[in-house]
Structure formats: C-alpha cells, structure tokens
Amino acid sequence: MMENSMKKTFRFKSDAYKKARGGYSRCLLLRCEKCKQTILLYQKDGPGILKRLYVDRVIAPAGLPGRKNQNLTCKGCKTVLGIPFLYKKENRPAWRLFAGAVEKEVVGVGEVAGIRF
Numbered sequence: 001m002m003e004n005s006m007k008k009t010f011r012f013k014s015d016a017y018k019k020a021r022g023g024y025s026r027c028l029l030l031r032c033e034k035c036k037q038t039i040l041l042y043q044k045d046g047p048g049i050l051k052r053l054y055v056d057r058v059i060a061p062a063g064l065p066g067r068k069n070q071n072l073t074c075k076g077c078k079t080v081l082g083i084p085f086l087y088k089k090e091n092r093p094a095w096r097l098f099a100g101a102v103e104k105e106v107v108g109v110g111e112v113a114g115i116r117f
C-alpha cells in the first residue's frame with residue numbers, strides 16, 4: 001500500500017541546490033493536463049516557472065527516481081510529459097517538461113496524506 005499512496009508527512013530537502021534558489025521550497029502536485037491523472041509530488045525550490053523536474057526533488061511516487069532515464073509518461077493517457085536529460089550546470093538528472101503538459105497545484109505538507117499515484 002505504501003508503494004502507491006503518499007506517506008503522511010515528508011520533509012523538504014535542504015541542501016546547496018535549495019540554498020542557491022533562495023532557500024525556500026513549495027510542494028507541488030502535478031497532474032496530467034490532458035486526463036488529470038496524478039503524476040507526482042515535487043519539491044520546487046525558489047521562484048520561477050517549472051521547466052524541468054530534478055529527479056532528486058521527486059517526493060512521490062517512490063519508484064519514480066529509479067526511472068530517471070526514461071521518458072516521464074502519464075500512466076493514464078500515456079502522453080509523454082517530459083524527457084530525461086542531465087542538467088549539466090549542477091550535474092543533476094532531470095526531466096525537461098513539455099510546455100503545458102502538466103497542471104500544478106501548490107499543496108501543504110499536511111495535505112499530502114492519501115494522495116494516490
């Protein structure tokens with residue numbers, strides 16, 4: 001069960017990447033724009049629009065970072081949402097999101113319990 005549903009709580013990662021982006025983070029729930037399937041929970045560090053997803057910032061589902069070399073795909077409608085690449089400046093594996101592929105919603109740390117993927 002824990003594989004598919006969110007842990008009750010999580011903590012934001014706090015490291016040099018976060019510090020470089022102003023030291024604050026939000027939790028974003030991403031859904032497929034086409035079919036509204038829940039895709040992932042993400043720690044967004046700092047301001048600015050979401051253009052890439054760093055693999056190390058995926059909060060859930062737990063198995064997703066292991067698929068970092070594959071396209072990010074909606075399991076609902078199979079749309080490819082992003083493609084893997086290496087963000088060279090920081091040597092961080094990431095997915096480059098296609099424009100408009102996902103919907104974003106800011107969620108509180110206390111709101112994530114029970115979100116299913």
Ligand SMILES: [Zn+2]
Nearest residue numbers: 032035074077
């Ligand atoms: Zn979809």
